[in-house]
Amino acid sequence: MAAEPPSPAEELAANGCEQCKDSHPAPDLEGESPMGSERMETRKRQTSAAPETSGAIQTQPGVGNRGSNACCFCWCCCCSCSCLTVRNQDRARAHELRSEIIPYCEESSTPTLEEVNAWGQSFDKLMRTPAGRNAFREFLRTEFSEENMLFWMACEDLKRETNKNLIQEKARRIYEDYVSILSPREVSLDSRVRDLINRNMLEPSKHSFDDAQLQIYTLMHRDSYPRFMNSDIYRDLVESFSQKSAEA
Incomplete structure (x- = not known):
């Protein structure tokens, strides 16, 4: 009589698991051993404790919830900081104050043909009159460089100030609006002038930006x-005032 082939249980008991027979023994055919029952209980406790541990890790400050508790000085997550709102509010207030000091267009009397012609002969004469500065500002706006004129005018306003507290406040606004590398209206200054401004800002005065103002004035001039002299804006001005002068 031929021997019966071994049952799957007997074969598994004899050979073990092909893929991981070194990691665990074959099960007892007669039933689970006490050691197997302990393993099952241990696994159940570990499985039930895993969600609690995971939840504790997610709620740990600075790990899963880092964005909401981010430090305001951390550049990599500052978009979620509450200080961003404060910074935007400060910039809005600074813009309002700047608008009060430097209007979009200065009040000026209507220039004569002689004055308009003089603008083409001397940059100094152009910058001395509000009407000339308005015309030049209009041209700079088309070249996206109006900040140069605004910076120069802000420095002129600072030099006329006599109140010490206002001098410090205006100096701080000028720095934030036109000197800081974070400002969209930053003017082009060399490193020497920037270093000088940084030292002057330790004790701001009405002359803190004199060197920078001269550098921007020279830049606009050159x-x-x-x-501007070859622009349609200036040509139209000359033509308009020439016609008015001829009609008179």
Whole structure:
């Protein structure tokens, strides 16, 4: 009589699991051993404790919830900081104060043809009159460099101030609006002038930006003024006042 083939249980008991027979023994055919029951209980306790541990890790401050508790000085997550709202509010207030000091267009009397012609002969004469500065500002706006004129005008306003507290406040606003690398209206200054401004800002005065103002004035004179003389804005002004003078 041929021997009966071994049952799957007997084969497994004899050979063990092919993939992981070294990691665990074959089960007892007669029933689970006491050691197996202890393992089952231990696994159940570990499984039930896992969600609680996971939840504790997620709620741990600075790990899963880092964005909401981020430090205001951490650049990588500052978009979620509450200080961003405060910073935007400060910029809005600074813009309102700046608008009070430097209007969009200065009040000025209507220039004569002689004055308009003089603007084409001397940059100094152009910058001395409100009407000339308005015309030049209009041109700078088309070249997206109006901040140069605004900075120069802000420095002029600072030098006329006599109140010490207002001098410090205006100096701080000028720095934030036109010198800080974070400002969208930053003017082009060399490193020497920037270092000087940083030292001056330790004790701001009405002359804290004198070197920077001169550098921007020279930049406008050499770079923007020649193009202004050849622009349609200036040509139209000359033509308009020439016609008015001829009609009179």
